[in-house]
Amino acid sequence: xxxxxxxxxxxxxxxxxxxxLNCDYTNSMFDYFLWYKKYPAEGPTFLISISSIKDKNEDGxxxxxxxxxxxxxxxxxxxxxxxxxxxxxxxxxxxxxxxxTIFGAGTRLFVKA
Amino acid sequence: xxGVTQSPTHLIKTRGQQVTLRxxxxxxxxxxxxxQQALGQGPQFIFQxxxxxxxxxxxxxxxFSGLQFPNYSSELNVNALxxxxxxxxxxxxxxxxxxxxxxxxxxxxxxxxRLTVL
Numbered sequence: 001x002x003x004x005x006x007x008x009x010x011x012x013x014x015x016x017x018x019x020x021l022n023c024d025y026t027n028s029m030f031d032y033f034l035w036y037k038k039y040p041a042e043g044p045t046f047l048i049s050i051s052s053i054k055d056k057n058e059d060g061x062x063x064x065x066x067x068x069x070x071x072x073x074x075x076x077x078x079x080x081x082x083x084x085x086x087x088x089x090x091x092x093x094x095x096x097x098x099x100x101t102i103f104g105a106g107t108r109l110f111v112k113a
Numbered sequence: 114x115x116g117v118t119q120s121p122t123h124l125i126k127t128r129g130q131q132v133t134l135r136x137x138x139x140x141x142x143x144x145x146x147x148x149q150q151a152l153g154q155g156p157q158f159i160f161q162x163x164x165x166x167x168x169x170x171x172x173x174x175x176x177f178s179g180l181q182f183p184n185y186s187s188e189l190n191v192n193a194l195x196x197x198x199x200x201x202x203x204x205x206x207x208x209x210x211x212x213x214x215x216x217x218x219x220x221x222x223x224x225x226x227r228l229t230v231l
Contacts, residue, residue, distance in 0.1 A: 043222030
């Protein structure tokens, strides 16, 4: 039962362009959504999050958009940089679930110089 | 501020053996979660500990068990190891009920323990 889905295993983008990573979820009880970034041989690192009461959150080059009616969120990175090349995980949690976090399978982003 | 640390880094066991993995939480964090990450997949939630008690469990059998200590460090124990238990095991800490950055939803991960079962 995949409650959080990232349907694109990989994405390749030219340096300076926009990267858009997508995520879908099925559980309407989720009230908080997060994006984590993972480099090889390291644990995931928190990147940006959004509460279900908002539809957009921005932090520098990173913006997360939430569409609750479609149960869809996306991460925009602009401009993309070679150092952004990593695996990005979408995650969701629910206060009613004791903050248990469900992760998607990840999208590997390649930013070409 | 000390980050999340895990030990050991790598571990090789044989089927049927038992293993204990250890995790030290980030300073000030009172909640620890454990995840299993198989190759090509996202982290799968095993369980979470808050104030030394299990507080939520994923779809893992009882041979996966854990402990949280008064200093909020934690152990993951796996009995009767199976070949499919080979994975990266991640520990993550967070803060519930406090005012630290990130709140209860945001988790800070350790580098993981790579377990290989032969």
